[in-house]
Structure formats: C-alpha cells, structure tokens
Amino acid sequence: GAGVSQTPSNKVTEKGKYVELRCDPISGHTALYWYRQSLGQGPEFLIYFQGTGAADDSGLPNDRFFAVRPEGSVSTLKIQRTERGDSAVYLCASSLSARGDTQYFGPGTRLTVL
Amino acid sequence: AQKITQTQPGMFVQEKEAVTLDCTYDTSDPSYGLFWYKQPSSGEMIFLIYQGSYDQQNATEGRYSLNFQKARKSANLVISASQLGDSAMYFCAMREPGDNFNKFYFGSGTKLNVKP
Numbered sequence: 339g340a341g342v343s344q345t346p347s348n349k350v351t352e353k354g355k356y357v358e359l360r361c362d363p364i365s366g367h368t369a370l371y372w373y374r375q376s377l378g379q380g381p382e383f384l385i386y387f388q389g390t391g392a393a394d395d396s397g398l399p400n401d402r403f404f405a406v407r408p409e410g411s412v413s414t415l416k417i418q419r420t421e422r423g424d425s426a427v428y429l430c431a432s433s434l435s436a437r438g439d440t441q442y443f444g445p446g447t448r449l450t451v452l
Numbered sequence: 453a454q455k456i457t458q459t460q461p462g463m464f465v466q467e468k469e470a471v472t473l474d475c476t477y478d479t480s481d482p483s484y485g486l487f488w489y490k491q492p493s494s495g496e497m498i499f500l501i502y503q504g505s506y507d508q509q510n511a512t513e514g515r516y517s518l519n520f521q522k523a524r525k526s527a528n529l530v531i532s533a534s535q536l537g538d539s540a541m542y543f544c545a546m547r548e549p550g551d552n553f554n555k556f557y558f559g560s561g562t563k564l565n566v567k568p
Binding site: 394427441 | 495556
C-alpha cells in the first residue's frame with residue numbers, strides 16, 4: 339500500500355514569507371507526527387495529532403508555527419513570517435495508533451529560507 | 453540529559469563484514485521501546501527493527517539484530533554481511549509513555565560508509 343507522502347519535496351522561500359507543508363499519512367493511521375530535522379541532527383518532535391486534534395504541540399518552537407488536520411487524515415504544517423533559521427527538513431510520520439506502534443515516515447520537505 | 457546517545461558520528465565497514473552501531477538511552481520508565489531507522493541520502497526514514505523493554509530476546513530482522521543490554525541501557529544495532537546499499541545515516545530512537553501518547557526521541561545519528 340501507499341506510504342506517507344509529503345508535498346512539496348522542496349520549498350525555497352524568502353525570509354518573511356508564509357509557507358504550507360502537506361502530509362498525507364498511511365490510510366487508516368490515526369496518529370500523525372511532525373518533526374524537524376536540521377543538518378547533521380536527528381528528527382526533533384514538533385506536534386502530534388490523534389484524529390483531528392493536536393494532542394501535543396509542545397515541540398512547536400514559537401507561535402509562527404501552526405498545524406492542522408481538519409478531517410483526521412491530511413495534515414498541513416504552516417509557518418508564518420519565515421526566518422532563515424527555519425531552514426530544515428520537515429518530516430511527517432504516522433502510526434496506527436498513539437500507543438505501542440511503529441512510526442512510518444514520509445520523504446520529508448526540504449525548506450530553504452533565503 | 454540526552455535521551456538517546458549515539459557516540460559514533462561516522463563508521464566505515466568493509467563490504468560483507470559485520471558492523472555494530474552504538475546506542476545508549478536514558479529513561480526511568482519501565483515500559484519503553486527502542487527503534488532503529490535508516491536514512492539514505494534520499495532523506496526518507498526507513499524503519500529497521502524494534503525492541504520492547506519487556507522483550508526477553510534480542511530482536512532480529514534479516515541482517516539486522518539489536519543487541520539489547522537493559523542493565524547498561526544500550527541498544528546497539530548489528531548489521532551482518534554489509535552491503536554497499538547499507539551506506540546511510542542510522543538513527544536510534546526511543547519511545548516512552550507520555551501523558552497522551554508515546555513520545556519519540558532520536559539520537560544524532562551515525563553515518564555508515566560501506567567500502568567495496
């Protein structure tokens with residue numbers, strides 16, 4: 339079956355602009371996670387959704403970052419007033435449920451803020 | 453304190469030989485899970501192997517095995533008979549219970565280079 343997909347694969351934007359990153363999880367997976375991976379580092383947790391609600395957004399760095407999952411499937415990570423420090427690979431993962439399941443990752447979106 | 457520590461930024465191994473990638477973890481919770489992921493240059497994180505904290509035996513998946521030493525809090529990945537396609541970044545991760553869901557923590561990774 340289809341894995342986690344993310345679009346776009348690459349996004350180049352100018353400082354101060356608004357961007358949206360999309361994640362389409364594996365069908366039937368209720369849990370969805372966003373991570374940010376900086377160069378040479380492991381993924382860092384941003385936000386977790388169970389169904390439509392953000393159950394934990396403690397990893398979002400500041401209020402310029404926001405994510406939604408209105409129908410419990412596709413999720414969009416939104417970044418306002420982008421800064422150069424936001425440049426990273428943004429990874430999305432999904433799992434069957436929130437407890438006791440392996441996370442499966444998408445290919446990521448490489449965001450470059452000029 | 454770091455939840456996951458990978459002390460080898462880079463490793464070299466000769467094709468067809470075995471290699472061990474180190475991982476130590478820190479948790480006070482008795483129920484946790486340990487994972488290894490492979491990240492090739494394409495960027496996708498590929499799940500390799502899982503070990504539960506209550507599992508009595510070391511996990512194995514094909515050429516991958518996890519050397520789980522609970523008292524030492526280590527979960528090293530062993531890749532047998534290395535192949536050129538094994539060249540990639542490898543991340544160790546831990547899942548521990550949170551208030552609402554399991555939280556995942558990743559190490560900084562080890563870059564494995566397989567030499568022909």
